[in-house]
Amino acid sequence: MDEHVVENSLKVQRAMRNLTQSELAGLAGITRVSVNAIEAGRMTPSILLALKLAEALEVPVSELFWLSGTKSGKWPALFNQER
Amino acid sequence: MKNIGVPSERHYRFHLLGMAMGLALFVALGVGMILALLRPGIQMGLAVVPGVVFFLASIALSIALRGRRWPRRDPEDRRIMADEWVRMNTERARKISLRTVWLAQGPLMFLVAYIPPDPTVGTSVMGMAMLTMVVAGTAFFGSYLVYSRERADG
Numbered sequence: 001m002d003e004h005v006v007e008n009s010l011k012v013q014r015a016m017r018n019l020t021q022s023e024l025a026g027l028a029g030i031t032r033v034s035v036n037a038i039e040a041g042r043m044t045p046s047i048l049l050a051l052k053l054a055e056a057l058e059v060p061v062s063e064l065f066w067l068s069g070t071k072s073g074k075w076p077a078l079f080n081q082e083r
Numbered sequence: 084m085k086n087i088g089v090p091s092e093r094h095y096r097f098h099l100l101g102m103a104m105g106l107a108l109f110v111a112l113g114v115g116m117i118l119a120l121l122r123p124g125i126q127m128g129l130a131v132v133p134g135v136v137f138f139l140a141s142i143a144l145s146i147a148l149r150g151r152r153w154p155r156r157d158p159e160d161r162r163i164m165a166d167e168w169v170r171m172n173t174e175r176a177r178k179i180s181l182r183t184v185w186l187a188q189g190p191l192m193f194l195v196a197y198i199p200p201d202p203t204v205g206t207s208v209m210g211m212a213m214l215t216m217v218v219a220g221t222a223f224f225g226s227y228l229v230y231s232r233e234r235a236d237g
Contacts, residue, residue: 029162031162032095033166033169033231
């Protein structure tokens, strides 16, 4: 079985928007410690939380989270082709 | 971008303070229990006195810090309790607590059965029950605080 880890670009996306962890937490309706834990790779968020963060940052979820060893944005493209 | 509502850090700090006080309460109870078990003549009921005193003091401190400006059903409090990181750590701490209680039963059994100089059935039963609660509480609050540590690299 593949040992994939969920990676994220949360810190980069947040920095690009000049947001603090607290501000992003406020936008997503979560606490700052959750943002901190996700950025540090100590927590893999649920789908709900990932969607909230993507909506708060106004980016597709696939640009924010992806499986290790894959590239961001690859999965939605494959998914669309199959359909 | 939408309006930014920055969540209060105070609520989370208060939440962690509550957990730390819970840990201190169970440690106080544990110390009292072990002293009561080791010293003949001390009533087991007295062992809970330090814990009760600490518990009452923590309630007084909680009321003093919160005051009326901080209602219990504050949306920030609810947000913290529903937060994934908090819930994940609570679940982890619950598992650690359960495993610790399981593993501690053997040593506790020997501690309560053989170490007290003059064990009576009542002392043994109370000691075992109280020490089990102390171990569970200490493991829960302690592991929660360990898991909740923040890293600066986040």
